[in-house]
Amino acid sequence: MGSSVSPDGSHGAAVTAENFGLKGPRGWAFRSVGIEAEPGSLIAIEGPSGSGRTCLLLALTGRMRPTEGHAKVGGLPLPHKMAAVRRISALGPVTGVSELDPALTVAEHLRERGLLQRHFDGSLRALLRPPGERAAATRSRIDEALEAAGLVLATLPKEERTAVRDLERLEALRLSVALALIGRPRLLAVDDADLKLSDADRAEAWKLLRSVAEAGTTVLAVCSQAPEGTTVIRTVAATTPSAAPDASDTPAAPKSEAASDATPGAVPANTTEVTEATSEATREDASADTDQDTTEEGTADALAETGRA
Template sequence: MESPHGAPRGISVTAENFGLKGPRGWAFRGVRVDAEPGALIAVEGPSGTGRTCLLLALTGRMRPTEGHASVGRMRLPKQMAAVRRISALGPVPGVTDLDPALTVQEHIHERALLQRRFGGSLRSLLRPRAERRASTKERIDSALAAAGLDLDVLPKGPRTSVRDLERLEALRLSVALALIGEPRLLGVDDVDLKLSDAERAEAWALLRSVAESGPTVVAVCSEAPEGAVVVSTAAAREEAQNDQDDQSAESGAAGDDSGAEDRVDGNETKGAADAIAETGRA
């Protein structure tokens, strides 16, 4: 999936000191990303370290509370709506779940209708019906090919229900549905969940192929593959916690010396006050 001019459709993703705090504390904090267009970005870490929240924040679906990030020339959180327009989500539990009662063909038809109605320009809606159908078919065929999903090999072909798909087939379907919109940034959650070693290798090969020929891919996983741009939420959380512990220790030390003003000069007193202020802001 390339632009008409032959340039890759991927987009750069950068972040510095990126964090998101919710009602129960920090979902993630201190994240740094530096990825070129068309990169495969692996968000690595154990469950519960804010991996999905980071994925949603980088694709413009959750508002960060600290630091900054850029998707191409678009800044987060200021231009979240613009980032959403050029990004798409593959499988994200609780956000883009496939309906197990629907068939593969029904999911594809539904996504194509939504894309034509809400994702296209007014000019595209005014084109002749035959031209619109041909364009839609081309988008679908391209998305299915990029996702490596061959409908003919499914148990009941296009009429196969989602509940009858293997996990890897469901992943391919979710990716294909996202690619129908021709995004420049694709988010995929839990890539390696409940997959065998062989299936995991196949899933990463799929996403690497998508990134090389189409959008930049951000994929959540427990273990990143070789060659990916790795962003560790566990490491970022540990570093942020260490910083907070250091600040707390400095605050405690300042408190212990608060009654010994005759042993410190004005500069040391000011330094202790600054440490306490920094701890409060953290």
């Protein structure tokens, strides 16, 4: 992660995709995704649980390898520049990937992230500065991130010594966002942004994410219902086995990047029809696989492969 500025002078990363899809050996996690969002946009991936939302979020941040179509994040093409996309993006809370440790305190989480940021993402010049200056710079980054996330340590039950397990859901979300913003990413990704929140807390969560976007960082958020004023990618659950889908609903074999962009059943930009896969996402082309079943369990299997992407 870094604080590099794009050629047009903006900090946030533009996000575009066309016929973007990810397929496992027995089906699709998502496909036919189309989107065009400017730097500093608030992008909502809206849909029911199990509809491929998290896989799409991880693919657009360079954590999962897509198998068809095209996408660019900050001008970096996917999947060819996945490592570069990871460097300019940061994950907020994502189950099984970037979860908070409930046994650690808020201060311990912040200290750990600050040390990692200083060790791995600092320039050579920064690393050669006196330890006191480096510590002060890290503290400044942490304070800046806490302010941007709206997390006031003094209001917590034990201030910064509060354990994560004792945080309210909205407070935990703010902490996760603050940790991600310490790296000053160009793209912030948040999973389940509105999960288990009251109406009032949900409004506060979207207010937080909107403020981050307005400050210049592009925000990509998974949710069950997107608020007004967001760029929306809609995902849908797979057809149940009892239903009789049309021939156009049956996923076709994936095409290469050189193939035609005309995909039957494709939807306009900013919306997508996303189906769920029954197996893990792989780097290999699974076009020879004839089993096209799509189930909720498959999306979970694809997510389990995230560490291999």
